[in-house]
Amino acid sequence: MRRDIFQAIADPTRRAILALLAIHAMTPNALAEHFNTSRQAVSKHIQILAECEAVTQKQNGREIYYHVNAHKMKEVDKWLDTFRKIWEDRFDQLDDVLKDL
Amino acid sequence: MTNKTEILKDLTNRKLNVTRAFSAPVEKVWRAWTEAEQLDKWWAPRPWKTITKTMDFTPGGFWLYCMAGPNGEKAWCRVDFHTIEAVKSFTATATFCDENGNVDKSFPAMHWDNRFQSAATGAEVVISISFDNDADLEKIVQMGFEQGFSMGLSNLDELLTEQA
Numbered sequence: 001m002r003r004d005i006f007q008a009i010a011d012p013t014r015r016a017i018l019a020l021l022a023i024h025a026m027t028p029n030a031l032a033e034h035f036n037t038s039r040q041a042v043s044k045h046i047q048i049l050a051e052c053e054a055v056t057q058k059q060n061g062r063e064i065y066y067h068v069n070a071h072k073m074k075e076v077d078k079w080l081d082t083f084r085k086i087w088e089d090r091f092d093q094l095d096d097v098l099k100d101l
Numbered sequence: 102m103t104n105k106t107e108i109l110k111d112l113t114n115r116k117l118n119v120t121r122a123f124s125a126p127v128e129k130v131w132r133a134w135t136e137a138e139q140l141d142k143w144w145a146p147r148p149w150k151t152i153t154k155t156m157d158f159t160p161g162g163f164w165l166y167c168m169a170g171p172n173g174e175k176a177w178c179r180v181d182f183h184t185i186e187a188v189k190s191f192t193a194t195a196t197f198c199d200e201n202g203n204v205d206k207s208f209p210a211m212h213w214d215n216r217f218q219s220a221a222t223g224a225e226v227v228i229s230i231s232f233d234n235d236a237d238l239e240k241i242v243q244m245g246f247e248q249g250f251s252m253g254l255s256n257l258d259e260l261l262t263e264q265a
Contacts, residue, residue, distance in 0.1 A: 083108065086146050087121075090143060093147065094130075094133055099125075101129045
């Protein structure tokens, strides 16, 4: 199954996980404590985030810590740039229309 | 001098807010947004063209148009108007459809809340774009990529033709 960064942010729980990880790296157990859902549900979300490459894992002793992959998250901004470009072009054309109205 | 387009993303609430000032009175800006003849001149990013089939700018009415690409591609769209407060605001839902206006439900709907006001420079428009659910945002984002990408390529084509 194809995974991309937009699947990562499409779910509210995953957005919450990303928001938590943006503050600092966390273990799956520490993350799960922030949610009312089961640990299993949280680990499923983490797994999807990892498949989307939104998070990366690092071994520290016996613990695995998850980090936000800032590089990958920039794809969202890239999309927004495209969105911005479409609207900017549109508005520049609207400026011309307004001159003649 | 061109006016800056500001975009605020609010992914948690599945919303995007677009703000832009125009050097024209608010009445003119309103006309450009609500009359088919004017919309056809600017709505589609070049080299795409907007071609209106029908326009009924009343609450419950809709605008049916197609975006025509430089290679003969056509994308039909409809915008259903809900509330209209003349020269101030209107709300609408934008969808993809066929040439008869039958909505294609496999594409997500985009809701607009467009507000127009007088500003120091002339007028300011604030567009609040929202989406129904999380799956929609994902799809819209993907569509934006593809659309933006193909439009970018078309623009490049145009540029290259001009330089040749």
